[in-house]
Amino acid sequence: MNTKIGVVEVKWEELTFFEKSLLLGTLLGDGTIARTKSKSIPKKGLQYREHFSVKQMEYRKWKLKVAPRIFSGIRIRKTETSAELYSEKDELFTWLWEQCYVDRKKHIPIHLLEDCTHPVFLLALYLDDGSLSLTKSSRSKLNQIILTPHIYLYLQAFYPEELEQLSTFIARTFHHQFVLSKRSDGHFYTLRIQKTEEAIRFLNDFEPYAYAIPSMRKKLDWEYRLDLEKTKHPGLSVIVSKAKNDYTDKEIQFIIQAKQNGMTDAKIAETLNRTYWSVVYKWQDIKKNILKEDSLLYTF
Template sequence: MKWEELTVFEKSLLLGTLLGDGTITRTKAKMAPKNGLQYREHFSVKQMEYREWKLKTAPQIFEGIRVRKTGTSAELFSRKDELFTWLREQCYDERKKRIPVHLLEECTHPVFLLALYLDDGSLSLTKSTRSRLNQMIITPHIYLYLQAFYPEELEMLSEFIERTFHHRFVLSRRSDGHFYTLRIQKTEEAIRFLNEFSSYAYAIPTMRKKLDWDYRLQLEREKYPEMTVIASKAKNDYTAEEIDFIIKAKQNGMTDAAIAQQLDRTYWSVVYKWQDIKKNHLKEEIFSYAY
């Protein structure tokens, strides 16, 4: 089997999951075996339904699932094939997994992004209360925990995702791996992301909490029956132009008060936004600035 023989769906699913939880077996021999290398993916049996969905939707790629003797983990695997020998050359530098940027343009089916999210992403919730109104506000955050890759790779991946699927992910600081992962920055964009993939919750019911925003919000309401639980709505969010202005203004030594006046924002809004920029933007880490 060759890469060119796969459909766009198969390429997208395979590369998405290979950048996520999937691996391609190595061999100690100098030459790969004649029948090729093998794809493997270890997972908890709690996520069995998701891997069964992969097996069902791409039987040309995946061959089966083995449950380990402990009964708590399992493995999705392929047959040995020259395709995986070739893919290992594209996706690995020695033992380190890399993002094969040259293959991304062939992976234009949304299942690429779905696999990345379900394999290595999370839906994180921020909760805040308004005691006077007896309200709890739930804010969703979408993360792709890809810190094993270099920031330059993540930037190119982010650009591909935005160009192809129209979802904007930005780099976010972490303390492990290569110190960066990807996240959706704006609340309305996080909800739009979930709404786009919510239909897959019917095919993979165990992933519904991670895919269906209305369902997840209802679960939170059931947790706090004594409160009015609502989804946050972003108001007056900073535009890309405003963020660029803040970065350049800080580089030029402009104070927060002057920036706030220029943007018609409050002083503390600018202070908090600058902290967010420093923490989550790759190229805005070290600046000399004044308050």
């Protein structure tokens, strides 16, 4: 199969925020910019390529569909087990090569991150190079299986200093807190969301994309994944681990009143002896689940 769509030559600054976000997110993930061994660059420019298993065809077709100015087509290899998403040769990818590669090794172009503020940037990183990992423990006397979800971005090909800067950008832009986690390969670190409530909030934010890419539902839809786990353990009660130091009703009411009075998250955290990010996430949870009927009255 060779799906071909015409591609408009375009410069980085002419791309939309969505296009920039998807392109850089997937380039930091599974994508590469192909170069020949020759030092000279083809007159038509360089080319984007992304190899993948045909089992993930739906996801790549989605990329092709939503970004036809970037991606040109998909070709299946002779083995029919793998395929390639590709672009036409273009000066855009020559320019991106210069931004993302040093001595032919891919790096995170920190200076381009501020152009990638659409959530599809984080979605592409996650679907390309991330996973939803479940830690399971049992309480045999209570017939319970306890699940603790973790979100990983397997970006160990990058240096930890780069991952720190990427983590800061993600927290500031998308309000999801990743921390460095040790690995035994690459540059020995990847990114991870380790708190249960934060992992579930991450999945809830991106769950709508499960409808556009049904094959990724297991990775995006927490309720669906939870139901799958329950079917694996018939006769047992499958529950999700609770976060330690849950907020009391008194603390929740204080946060609501403090936000109405204009108090900053940092000041609330100091008053409650909580971390800044804990307060940020709890306020989002309060707005969604406690104040949902009055959402128009509490917009901050």
